[in-house]
Amino acid sequence: MRILPTALAGCHLIVPDIRRDERGYFVKTFHAEIFREHGLATDFREEYYSASHRGVLRGLHFQTPPHEHAKLVYCVRGAVFDAAVDLRQGSPTQGQHLTQELSEDNGCMLYLAPGVAHGFCALTDDALMVYKVTTVYAPDSDSGILWNSAGIDWPVTAPQLSARDQQFATLAQFASPFRYQAPA
Numbered sequence: 001m002r003i004l005p006t007a008l009a010g011c012h013l014i015v016p017d018i019r020r021d022e023r024g025y026f027v028k029t030f031h032a033e034i035f036r037e038h039g040l041a042t043d044f045r046e047e048y049y050s051a052s053h054r055g056v057l058r059g060l061h062f063q064t065p066p067h068e069h070a071k072l073v074y075c076v077r078g079a080v081f082d083a084a085v086d087l088r089q090g091s092p093t094q095g096q097h098l099t100q101e102l103s104e105d106n107g108c109m110l111y112l113a114p115g116v117a118h119g120f121c122a123l124t125d126d127a128l129m130v131y132k133v134t135t136v137y138a139p140d141s142d143s144g145i146l147w148n149s150a151g152i153d154w155p156v157t158a159p160q161l162s163a164r165d166q167q168f169a170t171l172a173q174f175a176s177p178f179r180y181q182a183p184a
């Protein structure tokens with residue numbers, strides 16, 4: 001796998017080797033030693049997945065301190081337009097965002113540092129997203145900012161959103177509890 005920098009400090013695009021043969025294909029999604037060499041967390045505590053219909057948008061989500069986490073996300077069926085926003089005070093990329101297509105075909109993964117909000121829009125029917133996170137789900141710390149408040153050029157104008165996702169504060173209204181920690 002190749003681990004590449006992104007537009008956001010401490011966030012990485014991971015491009016796997018997709019090994020194809022007559023049976024199908026094989027993709028490795030996590031390798032502790034390679035992650036460690038690049039300064040990425042390896043202490044994932046939970047893994048989950050969701051399936052979304054075309055036009056569904058989930059996000060932009062994060063967990064607040066003391067339950068903040070790093071997140072590894074990838075799409076194993078269909079395709080999504082993925083986005084992340086840097087909420088960390090003092091970050092060289094504070095307030096900025098990245099976008100990246102993640103798909104079954106490209107196998108790409110995003111590693112997002114704690115303090116970065118995450119969301120995606122499903123580009124296909126039945127888009128299956130997998131997540132690994134470094135802290136367990138803490139409902140009282142599970143939060144978000146409004147999907148269309150961060151300057152992201154989403155490929156949809158009227159996505160299907162959960163009721164929760166429609167009522168988040170905008171990026172401008174959000175008082176961020178996150179502080180940037182420069183790499184050691």
Ligand SMILES: Cc1cn([C@H]2C[C@H](O)[C@@H](COP(=O)(O)OP(=O)(O)O[C@H]3O[C@@H](C)C(=O)[C@@H](O)[C@H]3O)O2)c(=O)[nH]c1=O
Nearest residue numbers: 048050058059060061062118119120131136137162164
């Ligand atoms: C995230 C999460 C949700 N749930 C529950 C809460 C609710 O009943 C149901 C669905 O939750 P949500 O509506 O928050 O699901 P969803 O909108 O898919 O939330 C996800 O969005 C993307 C963008 C992310 O980055 C993920 O980390 C996660 O926040 O699952 C858990 O039990 N554990 C979890 O870790």
